[in-house]
Amino acid sequence: MSLENKFNSLSTKNAPGQEIRQSDQNINRIMIGKKMDGILVDFSHGDVDAFKPTPNSRKNWEQGFLNGASQAYTEYRGSFEIRNKLANRLSNFTNKTICPENELIITPGTQGALFLAMGSIINNGTKVAIVEPDYFANRKLVNFFGGKIVPVKLNYKNSEIKNSLDLDHIENIFKKGVKVFVFSNPNNPTGIVYSNDTINKIAKLSEKYNITLVIDQLYSRMLYSGESYTHLCSCDTLPKSILTIMGPSKTESLSGFRLGVAFGTSRLIERMESLQAIVSLRASGYNQAALNTWFNEPKGWINDRVRKHEEIRDELLKVFRNGGLQTTTPQAGSYLFPKLPQLTVELHDFVRLLRFQANVIVTPSTEFEPNCKNRIRLNFSQNKEEAISAAERIVEMTKIYQI
């Protein structure tokens, strides 16, 4: 693939957080009615002013800074002292023993972990199974490393059927040369959590067909009432090569620190470190110290945070469903993925109109599922009242632009 094509496929024009670079050109030509009142809500990512970073994250950073040289220049895979603590806590969380020396790497964000993981296992022509919809960077990463995407459909449109990955289809593509399977659980953007049965079957099939698994568990701590979560890495049967990815950017609001981890097969962790050495050497040394707060929050803090997100989830679901927008109930995470009615404008224009006319920033569904052109994704980790009001404006906008 030429560099020109390679970079066209990486376009960030519609990526979350880059809306400032979109043009407002000709927006007046397609706008119907007036600009709406209401405080700007940026649903493209969580609002760390509404849900503040973990208590003590700043204090830990400062201690890291004061530690000086030893903290500034850690091993490329991160400070051993911090890896040691994390391995312990993550072993407890996942119910899988993780060796701090060889099986864990600290990365610049969960995005960094995903990049290093995929760069370590995907080469020209590698066939990679990717769920649709799923985190927008997964497909871009496969393209960048020269791999070939083999799509796996997730049924999230029928609220009667849960966890609906087609396991027969998965076995079929594993048989036909897929080498790598990358997916997020909870799923981004739908918030679906795969069942214990599904996760165990994926583990078994991957072992049988020698598939390398990358499971992005970024949102696995934000689990709502009545839901249960299975860590694939703790299944009885496992493939030889497996990486689990997590980070404190979401539930814990530490995104400004750019911290993540990957843990799993030591040979792959070693490759990730070699790649990290030429990508950016290490996650910022001082920032690594903020990981001391992770899985070490004050008692009740996480529960309280999850409960507050659940309240917002329930309110927004009401608004969208009352407005006629089909929306899957997220079992975890802070994303909603409502379906829009048929509109008189294209999805990307509607998204621009939402920003310009209704003061609401959302991400178009095409970022997650190229052929899905009638949904928007919202990160509802926001101020509750402002989010409800913004959701009401979205519904109002669908009425204005409905066919």
Added chain:
Amino acid sequence: MSLENKFNSLSTKNAPGQEIRQSDQNINRIMIGKKMDGILVDFSHGDVDAFKPTPNSRKNWEQGFLNGASQAYTEYRGSFEIRNKLANRLSNFTNKTICPENELIITPGTQGALFLAMGSIINNGTKVAIVEPDYFANRKLVNFFGGKIVPVKLNYKNSEIKNSLDLDHIENIFKKGVKVFVFSNPNNPTGIVYSNDTINKIAKLSEKYNITLVIDQLYSRMLYSGESYTHLCSCDTLPKSILTIMGPSKTESLSGFRLGVAFGTSRLIERMESLQAIVSLRASGYNQAALNTWFNEPKGWINDRVRKHEEIRDELLKVFRNGGLQTTTPQAGSYLFPKLPQLTVELHDFVRLLRFQANVIVTPSTEFEPNCKNRIRLNFSQNKEEAISAAERIVEMTKIYQI
């Protein structure tokens, strides 16, 4: 290239900062004499305890943290406000106008800038001219992106000849299909600064043959008495595609923040941002605020820092030259690249012995120039007395292991 081979070529076993992962196995079998006394000096990188981070860098970070969401989630290319200030200051420094909107990106360290730059211009089969010796990651990056290294020899061994890149050779390889030329100026590891004449000729040849230039100017502020520096980006004749890379990790000791910048051709900056979006989204948002101190240090602070490094340089040059180790005088930067006498042990074993027996960590020359097996690189940004004592131990070790 198979992933196995690709990652073998990325091995970090001898990379600076990774010495802790080297084995001490069998060291006693080859060791002659006893362990030496003396405080451990890690010459693999600068000591930010000896030369502290820029005043106010911590205060600026804290202000960034307190700014909250707007600082945590910047554009992928970095906060516009900070880019705006930097573009201004870097325009003054380089004497080249830089547009903050389109011609500058903030990256996770200078390493991050180099990775994004090379990833944006090197594809399978791209011929890339690389100086030997030069920064160790340059060659690894070409390999990783599937390019083909075309070496350009730098003569640093004859102290009578300065700036000795062979421009006829360079024109010759440009004629023969080289598309990209990447080099550091000042050169790492020798500290050579290319003359005004050399830089202007490289610019002209690159324009003539349509070469994309990447100039790593990481050390361009640490310029010693009587030396002058030419910024290639300010030459009269320039190629269509050019990127300059800098960062505050060295002279300013902000390495623990992982911050760098690249500026130049807007189409390439755009590509770098698209790549950044899948690599790690952005340089840590809070850390970006520390860039407010860059090129904005207290009056006299930089001059004082350069003068102190020059003192250490001069002392170490005396120690090595008195000990019979040929060493090029660095014109800038904080690296020395002394030549070892013929030894009874291999270079990599001598480096391990230095660490184990003499409490001195250095980087073997093979990291910078694969065929050079008789030099070591030292970053002398260290406590002066400890560095002198460690240099004396290095000389003593060469006497012990000399043939």
